[in-house]
Amino acid sequence: MSAPEGAQRVLVAGGGWAGCAAAVELARAGAQVTLAEASRTLGGRARGVxxxxxxxxxxxxxxxxxxxxxxxxxxxxxxDPDQALLRLPVQMRYPEGSGGMDFVAPRWPAPFHLAGALLRAKGLAREDKLALARFHSAAKWMGWVLYNDCSVDELLERFNQTPRLNRLLWHPLCIAALNTPPARASAKVFLAVLRDSLGAKRRAASDMLLPRMEMGALFPQAAAAYVLEHGGALLTGVKVNSVARSGEGWQATLGDRVTDFDAVVLATPATQSAALLGAHPEAAELSAQLAAFAHEPIATCYLQYDASLRLELPFYALLDDPAQDRWGQFVFDRGQPDAAQPGLLAVVVSAAGDAAQLGQDALAAHIAAQLAHDLRRPELATPQWTKVITEKRATFSCTPGLARPGNKTTLPGLVLAGDYTASDYPATLETAVRSGVEAAALIRAYGTLPREKRSPSHGGGGQEHSFVR
Structure with a gap:
């Protein structure tokens, strides 16, 4: 299928999930899309290696x-999501005997599923359960909205949460969702995450979904195929070196080639987008804002064992304590959602600044010892091989009151897409996808404007929008 004659020519710079979402939506609308990715692999920070x-x-x-x-x-x-994702009820389950808790929602209609999980929860004292119930009731009464932002720790103190509940539930959820320690994580954003998990109006909305295939195959590769089927072009291993105004459109330097486009979606990382915008004085403020983002790393330790190894659950929460060389926060049995990965465990270390300072071998050895102890399986101390993959700029630091730019820019026909754009949600796949969809909508609207109205005044400022689930 080819794009219609005279179709809007759009460059989508960046083949992560935001860029792929923008490219798919533009191709669906009939635009002639060129999707350019600097690396050889699509997916950005959610890809296969x-x-x-x-x-x-x-x-x-x-x-x-x-x-x-x-x-x-x-x-x-x-x-098909039903085939590509393993669906589990919302839960926080620690290995038995490790000092944690066992909290899993039954498949009852909301909000009864949460009440059932609370009543059945093991490892929580009566005061912990009452504190959780109070928190849920108060947050629901507030509409899960906090108008004056503060840190997650301040929010938990304000709601009189118990130390054990903080240790076993709130802190792990905060670090996993925001990738920012609770002492400096945004309570406002944290509440938005809880709204769609513990506070979901539909029980199915709170379900946890584990990919059954590698992340590149789950969406980016299929998205690229969709763009090609709709007359678009895919360029991998090609860096966008510059974008410059050219009449009513844009000229982009793709590697060593200059190409004309009607519009551009910058779905590159914030730092790279800042550099591209730096050549445009009218976007100086936005460029500086993007360059100023702080970032947090995430480390994932893969440990391969005999193919016969299988955990009792698809994943467990782990009690971390870096002072005791306990770095793992969650362990996933990859063989359960994906039969092609038997005996492979993946251990996640979010907000991994300190863990990243260790050597890969040392971190993997500590994690293997932690697994052997907590799961009471001595064989886990000696994996066949290990591999630590650290994304140094996995997410932005989600701090209180952080100003995030909108998709619009002051440059006509150029918009941003990425999980760092304005949203009440942290840097998640859904945030990236929604940002890409919004960017595509802005580009389509720009294409319908008469040429005399395509001026910087119509580019708009960085206006914040709500994240609608």
Whole structure:
């Protein structure tokens, strides 16, 4: 299928999930899309990498049933979510005897599923359960909205949460969702995450979804195929070196080639977008804002054991304590969602600044010892091989009151897409996808404007929008 004659020519710079979402939506609308990615692999910070002759994810990911736009686009590009994702009820389950808790929601209608989980929870005292019930009731009364932002720790203190509940539930959830320690993480954003998990109006929206395939195959590769089927072009290993105004459109330097476009979606990382915008004085403020983002790393430790190894659950929460060389926060049995990965465990270390200072071998050895102790399986101390993959700029630091730019810029026909754009949600796959969809909508609207109205005044400022689940 080719794009219609006279179709809007759009460059999507960046082949991560935001860029792929923008490219799919533009192609669906009839635009002539060129999707350009600097690396050889699509997916950005959620992609496949080759390790020991197989393709693994650059990090373990988990989705929510509330990720409506992600699930819609998966279906659009031919991926069946029911086949591609293992659906589990919302839960926080520690290995038995490790000192944690066992909290799992029954498959009852909301909000009764949460009440059932609370009543059945093991490892929590009566005061912990009452504190959790009070928190849920108060947050629901507030509409899960906090108008004056503060740190997550301040929020928990304000709601009189118990030390054990903080240790076993709130802190792990905060670090996993925001990738920012609770002492400096945004309570406002944290409440938005809880709204769609513990506070979901539909039980299915709170479900946890584990990918059954590597992340590149889950969406980016299928998205690229969709763009090609609709007359677009895919360029991998090609860096966008510059974008410059050319009449009513844009000229982009793709590698060593200059190409004309009607509009541009910058779906590159914030730092790279800042550099591209730096050549445009009218975008100086936005460029500085993007360059100023602080980032947090995530480390994922893969440990391969005999193919017969299987955990009792698809994943467990772990009690971390860096002072005691206990770095793992969650362990996933990759063989359960994906039969092609038997005996492979993935251990996640979010907000991994300190862990990243250790050597890969040392970190993997500490994690293997932690697994052997907590799961009471001595054989886990001696994996066949290990591999630590650290994304140094996995997410932005999600701090209180952080100003995030909108998709619009002051440059006509150029918009941003990325999980760092304005949203009440942290840097998640759904945030990236929704940002890409919004960027595509702005480009389509720009294409319908008469030429005399395509001026910088119509580019708009960085206006914040709500993240609708």
């Amino acid at each position: 080759e390790v020991h002759g197989r393709v693994l994810d650059n990090g373990q990911h988990i989705l929510l049933g509330a990720y409506g736009e992600t699930l819609r686009l998966l279906r659009l590009v031919g991926i």
